Amino acid sequence: MERIREVINKRIQEKKKNEFTDLAPIDDIENGAEYLKALHWAIKKEKVKNIALAGPYGAGKSSIIDTYLKKHRITRRKALRVSMATFVENKTDKNGNPKKISLEQDEIELGILKQLFYKVNYKKIPQSRYRKLHKINWKRVWGYLVLIFFVFGIVEFIFFPDTFQMIIKKIEVAGGKFGLKGMVSNSIFLAFCVGILAIIARTYRLVLFRFKVNEVKLPAETVLKNSETAAETVFNKNMDEIVYFFEETKYRIVFFEDLDRLEDPSIFIHLRELNILLNNYDGIKGRIVFVYAIRDDIFTDTDRTKFFEFIIPVIPIINSTNSGEIFLQKLEESEKKGIVHEISQEFILDVSPYVEDMRILQNIYNEFIVYKETIRTDQELKLSDETMMALIIFKNLYPREFAELQMERGVVKQAFEDKQRYISEQCMQWRNEIDELTQKLEKYHDDCLEQVKELKTAMLGAMVDWQGIPYSIKKNYWDKYSVSKIMEDSFELLQLAELKDVEIEYYTWNSYQSVKSVNNFQEVFKRYYERIKNFQFVQEKGVCSIKGEIEDLKKNIHELSGWSLKKLIEKFGVHNVLSEKVVENKLLVFMLRRGYIDEKYANYINYFKGTSITKEDMNYILAVKNMEKLPYNYNLTKVGMVIQRLQPYEFEQKSIFNFILLEYLLSEENDDKKRMILINQLSDRTVESWEFIDEFIEQTQYKARLIQLLALCWPDMWNDIVQNISITYERKIFYLQLLIDNVDTKRLFELNDNNNMSGFIEENPDILQQLSSIQDQKVISLIEILGIIFTNVSIENVSEEVLRYVFENQYYELNDTMIRRIVEFENDTMLSGLDTRNYTTIISLGYEPLIKYIQENLKQYVKGIILTPNNTKEDVKQVMDLLERMLENDPEETKICLELVNHEEICVDDISECCGKFDSDFDKDVKILWDELLDKEKVSLKWENIKCYWDRYKITQELLQYIETNSEQLACLKNQCLKKEFAEEFITSAIDDSAFEKLLPQLELEFDIPIETVEKQKVEILIKKKYIPFDIKKYDEIKEVYPDLCPDFILYNQAEYMEVMEKIPMGETLLETLLLSSVLDSSNAEVLLNVFGENYMTTHIAQYLLQIDVKISISVFNTAWTYLLTDEIKNKLMLKYCSILNAPDFEECFSELSKIYPKFGDRSKRHNAEMANTNENKKLADRLKEVGYITSYTEQEKDDFDPVKGTGGKKNIISCWIKMVKM
Structure with a gap:
């Protein structure tokens, strides 16, 4: 039962998985x-x-x-x-x-x-x-015969009983002979008769069939x-x-x-x-x-x-618009049964419009299943379900064309023959264009070199003012450049850029040798050098453009031979690629354009059976033997058999060139002799060989083996590649990658003839990026063995291991670009600091290999990077570090140190930080740096730095200049470090008086310096600043050395002087100077006037009394009165000091001032006297009344007539009554 159940289940599952659909009409339409x-x-x-x-x-x-x-x-x-x-x-x-x-x-x-x-x-x-014709059943005939037999028996039994009984007896008698009973004998006879009737029935059917025809x-x-x-x-x-x-x-x-x-x-x-x-x-x-x-x-x-x-x-169940839905429905039903076909919805919707009939659709699906199971599954081939479905659709819609396709003829075969024809024609056209461009490139290159030589000739002629033909340029007695060397294409003109005054040897037009000193060599050189570089730049641009065109054409040839027919149609159009016969088949064109039918169509329609060589293979063999060239991509099928039928010497012919053949040779270990013959031929440096290599290498799966064999047999391989002007940079990189990746370093070193490989690597910044696909160790080994020194290298997407090797082993030039690459590699957030603070940024980065490299090449680094215009923001500490290292390594490099100090925007807080640790052997160099720091004010302004400098070098002119320049700021700074010794030296120095005066308060000292050692101006300042204590001894010392400073000494020490003024001799000049000074206190002036005024009065003192407000004695007034020269001044003195005058004093004064005060001097009688009504006169009138000089006064308004103007007016007067005095 279990076995039966398994069989039943198996049949049920097979039925479920069955995808076939009959083409008969259905009896249950939707x-x-x-x-x-x-x-x-x-x-x-x-x-x-x-x-x-x-x-x-x-x-x-x-x-x-x-x-x-x-x-x-x-x-x-x-x-x-x-x-x-x-x-x-x-x-x-x-x-x-x-x-x-x-x-x-x-x-x-x-x-x-x-x-x-x-x-x-x-x-x-x-x-x-x-x-x-109809089928006769013998059993039925037999039944009829048995029935007739029984009918006859019954009729005989009824109508002929005697006969019936006789037959029965004879049967029983016959049976009795065999010992059978009657009943048994009758039964056997009956059975015998029935059997005979059956034989008759069978015989009747056979005889009847022989006489019937099988038609109506x-x-x-x-x-x-x-x-x-x-x-x-x-x-x-x-x-x-x-x-x-x-x-x-x-x-x-x-x-x-x-x-x-x-x-x-x-x-x-x-x-x-x-x-x-x-x-x-x-x-x-x-x-x-x-x-x-x-x-x-x-x-x-x-x-x-x-x-x-x-x-x-009847509306169609299916048409071009909905056949895709039916297709998709059938795929979904198969998927539900667990059968998945790799056919996308996009494909179905794309091809379905060509299927308009339900029966055709169902048959397509049925045949697809059969083909798939037969060709793909049974042969275990990796075939595309979509391509197979496309071919089945084509088969059902164009069965005759499909049958021809299976016979390797017909319209489909023609389409792919059209493809090969078009590729050959197009490649030939492109090769002709490459030849034309290469010829143009070579001619252009030669023309450019010729024009560069003409410019060089013009430059040399201009240097001798066209007086002859130069033959050498002498830098000095030993060094000179021959003109023949300069005219070489490889000569680098930058070698002449450093020359200044040179001598040029030349032949005059009369063939005499002559020498000309050229002082403007650089002027002429730069003018022509710029023209040459500009010309070469334009030339390179033109060359690159032509190279690009050539490389594009080569790339097109490389790619075109491998293009599918689909891609060709997309690129060049149906009518250009396909013949008219193919274009007429719209479905085929559609399938080809979409790529549903492609070059591998044969795998989808036939079993693959390996036999002998094909017709195409034999044509190739014949072409080689006849030395006829076929396209490089000519298709070969039985490559091994083809190689066996070719002799070794035939591999030396150009006609042997075939992509598939070489691919086979590279893939096999056998046929080493034939392979090496072919490789040697490819290494012969001919254009044809290179074209074949350049095309083949894009297609082969054995690039590594090919490049190894070529490198082994072709010593000048890289030289030829790098010097080929028609090869673009990208293509050169491609070959360099292959060489590095597949050739050992020893051979690469041998290929680096004339440093062409290392030079190419060094001059292209993106080289490491281009080589990023190569194993790191191979790149590192190449850098090491070739001794590559990078001047610029891009690091993005470059292996960290490679970069670390380059940076840590100093395989680069110490320049700004490479430093940037290192900082970018270590910490790109610090890149911005390199522009303005390069060394500081590097120290902050802490990358020891770079720091060590810099410190070993400080001069180069400072000159090339630190002293660039923008790098002015270095930290003071790092600048000091650079200065110390440079002085320590090379004390003669003071000039660069000064340039560094001047270049950086720094301010040294402690001047001792700048090489202060060096001993006296470096004093000279350190002083130069310190003086520069002071001069450029790049040291913090504080007394400690002045003291530090003074401690080492005492007071120098540079220090005094610094102090003078910053005297105002220094005067505001508190001095806690400079003591007596500095002050004494400072006072006796030649410092500017203004600065000296400002800075005196900062000096701590008790003045005991001899006056004669100090300049007069400084003594004057010291007096004003009271640095010289006042006593009679000092006064006498000053009077002896600088007598005109005595008044100042007194004035700035008034209190001390007032105490001892009697002990110091007074004179008119001294008193006048003292009294006229604005510094003198009014109280002290009053004392001096009352003490010394009567004896040492001068006109200036008398006049000065009018300006000061002091109390004086009448004796001083009278003495001063005598020194005044005019009535007006005397009147002012009387009015100012009227409060100390009495009636007799006024009388004397009025007598001398009769012009101003008429009638006031007459006291012999009581009378009226008038004076102008002013404030001073009112004050005078009050004093006169107070001392009894007048009895009274009144203020009046009086008519006034001006005889000059002839006009009248009013005037205010004071009318006084003079008191009479009896004599």
């Missing part, structure tokens, strides 16, 4: 309810006898009929189906259209009759003249005649048979299918006539209905409605 309803209504309608199911081929008309008959069993018993169709021959007419198999009308009608009469059992139409026999009188001789149709001749058929049978509905394919409208006329006859015959019970499944356009509009009583339009 969305067909309305069709069935309309058809049923029409069939039931009494008046409707001709019904049309009208729709295009593949619309599902037959499926509607099947579904209808399935759902209506009663109708099915009364229905007949007749199908007639013709098909296309595998031939075309003279217009190229496919020919159809044509049928005569009689053949059609005969075919219909056969389908009618072969439908029913011959027993149902026994009177029919049609005969057909028509009566003699109804034999079909040729249409040329018979006037009646088959229907007319056999009308009685047809009528009899419908009269005897129950069939009342006939479905005609595919009659429209016959394209013979007359058959429809005959059928309609037949329908009318049948329906009009009274002997036939019921209505005869003909249902036609035809296409819509079989009749015109009026004919359709007249011919058919009812027309049912």
Whole structure:
């Protein structure tokens, strides 16, 4: 039971996984309810006898009929189906259209009759003249014979009993001889008779079959005649048979299918006539209905409605717009069964518009399954389901073209031959263009070199003012440059850039040797050098452009040979690539354009069987032997056999060049001799060999082995590559990568002839990026063995291991660019600091290999990087570090140190930090640096730095200059470090007086310096600043050395002087100087006037009394009065000091001032005297009244007449009454 269950389950699973679909109409259509309803209504309608199911081929008309008959069993018993169709021959007419198999009308009608009469059992139409073979059952015949036997027995028993009894006795007698009883004997006889009858029945069936023909026999009188001789149709001749058929049978509905394919409208006329006859015959019970499944356009509009009583339009189940949905539905059903086909929805939607018929679609899917299982699965090939489906679609839509394809001919084969033809033609065109461009490049290069030489000649001629032909340029007695050397293409003109004053040896136009000293060499050189560099720049741009075009063309050739037909069509267009015959097949063009049918089509339609060489292989062998060149990409199939049939010497010919052959040689270990012969030929440095290598290397899977063999056999390989002006930089990189990746370093060193490889690597900044795909250790080994020194290198996407090796082992030039790369590598956030504080940034980075490299090459680093214009923000500490290291390493480099100090925007906080640790051996150099720091004010302004400098170098002119310049700021700083010694030296120094005065408060000292050691101006300042204590001894010392400073000494020490003024001699000049000084206190002035004024009065002192406000004695007043020269001044003195005067004093004064005060001096009588009404005169009047000089006064307004102007006015006066004094 278990075994049975397993078998049943296995069959169920196989059924579930079955993807095949039959092409027969289905009997359960979807969305067909309305069709069935309309058809049923029409069939039931009494008046409707001709019904049309009208729709295009593949619309599902037959499926509607099947579904209808399935759902209506009663109708099915009364229905007949007749199908007639013709098909296309595998031939075309003279217009190229496919020919159809044509049928005569009689053949059609005969075919219909056969389908009618072969439908029913011959027993149902026994009177029919049609005969057909039918199966005879021998058992039935045997049954009939047994029945007859028994009937005869019974008749004999009834009507001939004697005879019956006699037969029974004879049977029993015969049995008795064998010892059998009567009953047994009768039974055996009966069984024997039945057996004999069975043998007779079997014999009858065999004999009858031998005399039957396997076809329908028509009566003699109804034999079909040729249409040329018979006037009646088959229907007319056999009308009685047809009528009899419908009269005897129950069939009342006939479905005609595919009659429209016959394209013979007359058959429809005959059928309609037949329908009318049948329906009009009274002997036939019921209505005869003909249902036609035809296409819509079989009749015109009026004919359709007249011919058919009812027309049912059938909408196609599938067309070009929805066939994709059916495809996808079938794929989904397969997926549900666990079968997945790698066919995308995009592919289905792309190809489905070409499939418009349901049967074709189903057959495509069926054949796809068969092909896939047979070719892909059975052979275990990795084939594309989409490509296979595309080929099956093409097979179903163009079966004849597909059959030709399997025979390696036809339109598909032509398409791929067109591809090879187009590639050959296009590559030939591009090669011709490459040849033209290469020739132009070489000519352009030669022309440019010639023009550079002309510019050099012009430069040399200009240097000697065109007085002759130079032959050498002398730098000095030993060094000189020959003109022949300068004129070489490889000479670097920058070697002349450092020359200044040179001598040029030349031949005059008279052929005499002469020498000319050129002082403006650089002026002339730079002018022509710029022209040469500009010209070379333009040349390089032009060369690069042409190289780019050549490389693009080579790249196109490389790529084109490997392009698929799809890509060729996309790039160049269908009409350019394919021949007209191929273009006419729209489906094929579509499949090729989309790539659904490609170069591997043969794998999808045939079994692969390995036999001998192909026809193409033999053509190649013959071409080699005849030294005829074929395309490099000529297709070979049995490469091993081809190589066996070629002799070693033939591998020395250019005609041997073939991509597939070389690929095979590289892949195999055998045939080493032939391989090396071919490699040696490829290394012969010819253009053709290089073209082959350059194209082949893009395609081969064995690049490593090829490059190894070439490097071994071709010593100048890299030289030829790098010097080939037609090879672009990118292509050179490609070959360099191959060499480094696959050739050992020893061989690479040998290939680096004339340093061409190392030079190429060094001069291209992106080289490490280009080599990033190579193993790090190989790159490192190359750098080491070639001794590469990078001047610029890009680090993005470069291996960290490689970069660390370069940076840590100093395989680079110490320049700004490389330093940036290192900082970028270690910490790119610090890059911004390199522009303005390079060394500081590097120290902060802390990358020891770089720091060490810099410190070992300080001079180069400082001159080349630190002293650049923008690098001015270095930290003080790092600048000091650089200065110390440079002085320590090379004390003669003081000049660079000074440049560094001047260049950096620094301020040293402690001047001792700048090389202060050095001993006295470095004093000279350190002083130069310190002086520069002071001069450029790049040291913090504080007394500690001044003291530090003074401690080491005492007071120098540079220090004094620094102090003078910053005296104002220093005066504001507190001095806690400078003591007496510095102060004494400072006071006696030649410092500017202004600075000296400002800075004195900062000096801490008790003045005991001899006055004669100090400049007069400084003594004056010291006096003003009270640095010299006042005493009689100092006064006398100053009076002896600088006597004119004595007044200042007194004035700035007034209190001390006032205490001892009696001990110090006074003089008119001294007193005058003291009193006239603004520094003198008014109280001290009053004392000095009252003490020394009477004895040492001067005119200036007297006049000065008018300006100061001090109290003086009457004696001083009187003395001063005598020194005043004018009445006006005396009047001012009297008015100022009127408060100390009495009546007698006024009288003396008025007597001298009679012009100002008329009548006031006369006291002999009481009288009135007038004076102007002013504030001073009011004060005077009050004093006069107070001392009894006048008795009273009044203020009055009086008429006034100006005799000059002749006008009058009013004036204010004080009218005083002078008191009379008796004498």
